[in-house]
Amino acid sequence: MTETTVSPERPLVVEEGEEQRGFIGQSVPRKEDKRLVQGEGVFFDDVKRHEMGFVHFARSPYAHARIKSVDVSKALELDGVYGTLTGDEVAILTDPFFELSTPPGANIKDYALAVGKVRHVGDPVAAVVARTRELARDAAELVEVDYEPLPVLLDGEEALKDEVVLHDDAASNTVWSGIFDWGDFDAALAEADHVVRIERLHFDRFSSTPLECSGCLVEYNRGTGQWTIHGTHQMPGVGAIWMAPALRVGIDKLRFVSQDIGGGFGNKITLHPQFTACCLLARKLNRPVQWTEWRTDQHTANTHGNERTFLDVTVPVKADGTMLGFSVRAIDDCGAFPRYEPLGCIIWAQVTPGCYRWRNVRVDFTQVCTNKSPVAPNRGYSRMQHLWLTERIVDIVANELGLDPVEVRKRNYVKQDEFPYETPNGCVYDSGDYARCLDIALELIGYETIEDRRREAESRGKLLGIGIGSTLDSGTNNFGQSMILNPELQFSGNNEVATVKLDIFGEIVVTLGTVPQGQSHETTTAQVVADILGCSPDDVNVRAGHDTYWNSHAGFSGTYASQFAVTGLGAVKGAADKLAGEMKLLASAVFGCSPDDIELAEGHARIKGNPEAALPFMALGAILNANNAGLPPDLDISLNVRYVYRPPFEKPDLERKFGNLTLTYATQIHACVVEVDPETGVYEIVDYAAVDDCGKRIHPQIVEGQVHGATAHALGAATHEIFTYDEEGNLLTPNFYDYHVPHALDMPPMRTGYVESESPFTPLGAKGMGEGGGAGIHAMCAALQNALGRRGEGPIVSRSCNPYHRVWELLQNPSESRKLVTVESR
């Protein structure tokens, strides 16, 4: 069941004689749906080439081992096998990928295939190309690798001891470490009436798995030395920064193409090793090659979300429930390679105090490697883990001090009249109304009757609990934050590109730099362009997908970090505004009037107040492109404009680790009601509400779709999804047989609501909002804790994922988890 509390303010159909109020804000039909629903989407695996070969990777069965030899001869003997690639070849033909970290992480050598050592189960040691996918898979089984097994390291805290070291070149498992200290934590501690200490919290390893696994079809042009990569990379500009130097070519030699991509969620940001291997194979074999990742490969050896342990959490609290900040030691486990890392060591700082007015924060952050799959930015990247910490702090403090979780939130939330609000580390929360969002969420779940329902549930032998999750979806990165980790990096700001042109028959054609994976960019782009040019979204042709050849991309192009509504549509708006200006100039030249006298409406450029004097867009396109003799020589227009949107960012203060790390902050307040069977630990979500404030909503239905999807990912992470390894580093949840992601039928009854606090910093007042599902994890943990015992009693929920067996364990031995928390009252 899904209910929306407030209907869209604007009608979907404008009746004759009614004023057209613009398409922004309306749930117009999605442009993408027709082809997708009819099965006419084009995903990379739909792209075929004559004489192409299929790639399959031979992968390590060991979590940690030295490679003594690799013998591909038996694979090559099979009829239909075109060739192979080994780590030894890769080490000769390429350089290690660029590392973002300072030492020790900077010294790690990461190649397209394992060189010298394997460091996680599934680490690719060789690649085989064959006539069919099945043959390639069979041939990969014939690759003989002689391994010398090494001790396995699977625990982040153990990794700190460096008794077993994954990367000999780094001589340490630590990738990056640093201390963040803002405000005056010691003074806050001295001022506190209570100090709550939490010994340990652990955010489990999971992944927001996309429907489509990864892959690519790679062609190599021997004449130009250029590779064309039809693939699923969701941030190819950055992918090229890794791949081109490794392949020892310029970035112009890599052309990325995609039309439709079946979800990304960050998993598809670190595909450079696999894509580089395919580039080498296409060149070596002089034939197109296609790699399609199997689900087991994706789970075992692509990417997971960051796993993080929080130790020694200390929270100073005033008698009235005001929290003054916190300190914590965080250990982040990034798996075998820090491919996008150590960016996760700073990204969390975008939301340092969460939704709260906490001014004193000290974080000792260390990231380590272990013999598990590498990680990548996973929906809510790094902020999700940190916000789970802030929400656990609030609920554990409330529980231990006997405070009301609603009241304590409202007391500590940043207030509506405090925006724009600068956090202790210099981030600026642009707008919001957290308390109002919470009120709506509570109303949607019927909070006023919750105690009656609790008693009613108890009469049925069930434990009922309510939980709240308050999160921020920080969007539009300032890449300058990477310099806080490594001052040598030359990245800052952000950018995105769009082109808009008026073609000869009046067609409006838009290309985007973004690489959509299901976020409806074609639809929302058409809404923005239509409003600016005065036409219908149906008249706006938005090219599907991405192509380097369109020249409509910049260094940070892509779809990630909740930013399309700001950077993508900011670029679209900039380009459309420029085109509108050129169209008015052209019309004014034709009519012999001032451009200020021209308006664009109903597909025409017309003189204001004189609708009869109107040129259809077709005429404008035709005049400039095909009938331009006699136009004024100084009319400097092309009707084909390219616009680069750059958000207003400064470089951060590296010494203080201080600055505005991201531009917008969408709010998500979720509330959850669970019923637990105390005999078995089995529970059911009986009520759920999600309230989102992402500023101006360009397309309410698309926003709601993102809310549903992100919530499903969060509830999966909260209830079932854990990447579990055995003691030898075998992944025990390698595919959907063992790793359950929520289906539609698994979703609880869900109500949604919204608030629109427009951002003062963005071109349309909108904020990115795709990654806000973390609130669901927090709400579930809080609801379970509330159900199992209240007011200083009952177990402490200290893990982010709580399958039934963990709840049963908490019920069986509540005192064990209670040892994690102590309270010092003065």
Added chain:
Amino acid sequence: MKVTGERAFQAPRATVWEVLNDPSRLAKTMPGVESFDIHDDKRWSAHVKIPLGLGGLRMSIDFEKTDEREPEFAKLHAKGNGVGAIMNMDTSFNLSEAGDGTNMQWEADVHILGPVASMGQRVLQPIVSQQVSHVLAALDAQVREASAAGASSEGV
């Protein structure tokens, strides 16, 4: 995965020792053995098909005796390669006299790697336990057969 056990044989220790150190007899105790090659008295190899799901898991296994103290102790290392699985096993046994019979204490440390290992111990443990019980039953039969052969030759 560690498995240990104890087994009593109604046969003298020398007979049990002989069976346990005769590769050709040992081959008859192995589950799903399809071929067997003896390289020398310390090294032999086998192709087996272990019942596991549809079709079973085919594996080639190399055995090497790494330690022995006749007639009471021997240690064996086995390394198997198959499609989707690698097995490493270290096993050892102690034989002690128990009246007319022999008592065997044994242990094995089995490591399964590769996609098969992802099924996890909860699935693999019962399979290993079942195979171990088959091996021990077959070993019992081999000891009885050797014992009977010894008795008949003594009779001649």
